[in-house]
Amino acid sequence: MSVKSAERVLRVFELLAQHGASGLTVKEISEALSFPQSSTTNLISTLYEEGYLEIQPSKRYKLGAKLIQLGSSARESLDIAAIGAPYLAGLMELTEETVFMAVLAGDELVYAAKIDNNRSIRTTARTGGRKPLYCTGLGKAFLAFMPDAESKALLDSIELTPITANTITVRDELDTQLGLYREQGYAIDNEENEEGLYCLAAPVYESGGRIEGAISVAGPKERMLRRKDSIVEQLLQTAGQISARLGG
Known part of the structure; x- marks a missing residue:
């Protein structure tokens, strides 16, 4: 049985991986994944605070360097x-x-x-x-x-x-x-x-x-x-x- 919150984290990672250095705003992530914007905001904030996402001056998010620590394999x-x-x-x-x-x-x-x-x-x-x-x-x-x-x-x-x-x-x-x-x-x-x-x-x-x-x-x-x-x-x-x- 899948866990909804875990699935959403994985979908965010997969989506941002497709957009590389350009990144996406919270609104763009919400719309692309059909997630409610309020829960998307909370999810993105948590991933950013934990170092798994980075934010650019343009308020666009991309994958963070902390993912390196999960293993190069x-x-x-x-x-x-x-x-x-x-x-x-x-x-x-x-x-x-x-x-x-x-x-x-x-x-x-x-x-x-x-x-x-x-x-x-x-x-x-x-x-x-x-x-x-x-x-x-x-x-x-x-x-x-x-x-x-x-x-x-x-x-x-x-x-x-x-x-x-x-x-x-x-x-x-x-x-x-x-x-x-x-x-x-x-x-x-x-x-x-x-x-x-x-x-x-x-x-x-x-x-x-x-x-x-x-x-x-x-x-x-x-x-x-x-x-x-x-x-x-x-x-x-x-x-x-x-x-x-x-x-x-």
Whole structure:
């Protein structure tokens, strides 16, 4: 015997999967599935609050990154982490530092993958965990390489709270930095989220040319700076390889 509320959740997921990055409003979901709008509103609100859906500035909902935590086996052929895994492993071997991949989840990032090296620096980042956008290399890669209007809308909704002594909390300064990152093709976290951690991050694109995710190399600042040029080269090459696999 089926459970009506569970069926409705599955229908919402299936419907939003068909609409990808464009998403749907609550009214559009209600009409497409012939659900009462009041119960649809409550259902969508619950799924959003639990992290299973994301909302765009246009009030359109799309599938959320928390679904990654339910297991890659159900979507291994489409999972950016599964596609990127061999490339991330290769990047870790080349750089001998910790390598990450993240996707966007509302106004935060979610770690989709983490590969440690045997000399990895200790970090609070973990697969499935969330971090702010404005003070992480991965987050700033999203802000720098997504469409300007989306980046501005996200920054308008985020409070730039200091996390370390290096965290940038002045909007104009952050905007200038993001412009520089767009020009050079990669973003930097200079001990802005964790003391001692230096991170270089680059965007990964899907077939429509939009940023689909971001990858990074992170390690102790002094060690990273000694080999920055070679790490950047390897990082950008790997990001390009993963983008090519995604059709970007």
